Amino acid sequence: MLELSHISKNFRSIPAVRDVSFVLREGEVLGYLGPNGSGKSTTVKMVIGLIKPTKGHVLFNGKKIHDDLPAYRALLGYVPEEAQVYTHLSGLEYLQLVGRLRGMEERLIETKARELLKLLSLEAAQYSALSDYSKGMKQRVLIAASLLHDPKLIVFDEPLSGLDAVSARLFKDLLVLLAKEGKAILYISHVLEVVERVCDRVIVLSKGSVVADA
Numbered sequence: 001m002l003e004l005s006h007i008s009k010n011f012r013s014i015p016a017v018r019d020v021s022f023v024l025r026e027g028e029v030l031g032y033l034g035p036n037g038s039g040k041s042t043t044v045k046m047v048i049g050l051i052k053p054t055k056g057h058v059l060f061n062g063k064k065i066h067d068d069l070p071a072y073r074a075l076l077g078y079v080p081e082e083a084q085v086y087t088h089l090s091g092l093e094y095l096q097l098v099g100r101l102r103g104m105e106e107r108l109i110e111t112k113a114r115e116l117l118k119l120l121s122l123e124a125a126q127y128s129a130l131s132d133y134s135k136g137m138k139q140r141v142l143i144a145a146s147l148l149h150d151p152k153l154i155v156f157d158e159p160l161s162g163l164d165a166v167s168a169r170l171f172k173d174l175l176v177l178l179a180k181e182g183k184a185i186l187y188i189s190h191v192l193e194v195v196e197r198v199c200d201r202v203i204v205l206s207k208g209s210v211v212a213d214a
Contacts, residue, residue: 001026001184002047002153007056009042016042018208019056024153029175029185031199033192039208040188044157047186048078060153074102077151081158083138087131091122091141094130098145109148116144121170136167143171147178154178157188172198 002024009017017039024030034040045051046058049069058065065072085094092113099109117126120140130138139159146154160168175198178185189195195202204212 001061002186003059003062004043004047005057005059007043007046007053007058009039009046009051010054015208017046017053020205020208020210021056022203022210022213024184024186026152026182026184027179028201029179029187029199031195031202032186032188032205033190033195033202034205035190038205040190040205041157042208043205044155044186044188047155048076049073074149075152077146077149077154079139079142079146079154079156079159083135083142085130085138085141087129089130090127091117091130091133091137091144092126094141095145095148099148102149104149112148112150113144116147119174120144121167136164140167140171143174151183153184153186155186155188158190159187160189160191160194 004020004022007017007020008015020043022030032040032043042051046053049058049065049072052066060072060075086097089097095113095116096109099113114126117123120143122137122140122144125133125137130141133141143159159171175185175187187195187199202212202214203210
């Protein structure tokens with residue numbers, strides 16, 4: 001499904017990612033692990049199409065993502081590490097906004113938004129302003145937003161950041177459910193213990209290069 005083919009990224013001739021290759025298949029949870037500064041964030045930006053590789057290609061279903069970026073992003077769900085949201089909106093209103101920006105039908109937005117808020121234990125707070133949400137609750141809203149359009153590929157960038165123990169457990173159960181539905185999941189983290197628990201396979205990155213894939 002998702003393939004990184006010998007991608008490298010340089011910033012002012014300084015390499016951030018060096019010749020990284022891997023394939024992520026349907027129903028697989030792939031952990032992408034490394035210390036701060038190892039090149040994880042740069043890889044994520046290339047995977048979501050925010051920046052282009054200096055060398056190599058990012059492919060989705062055999063096609064280069066930059067050949068038709070809007071079509072690729074329509075199949076992509078992304079949860080950033082920092083929960084940046086419009087705090088004057090309620091949880092439900094935020095999901096409605098995301099759905100409309102993605103061109104979804106109003107009836108489908110309403111149904112999916114309420115289902116996801118219930119699934120992520122946010123139903124009681126759906127009408128409250130996001131400014132009143134805890135960091136973990138905002139993170140769960142972003143997770144809901146990433147799943148609203150039923151993506152085929154989901155990228156989680158440090159998704160447990162700010163989540164309490166109950167929310168973290170809920171998220172781990174959600175990962176299992178998504179994988180069973182055939183979603184391809186790329187899980188970015190620097191915490192080995194968490195990655196080992198939730199991922200089928202782990203790639204370890206160091207100084208921009210893959211040092212392990214098993």
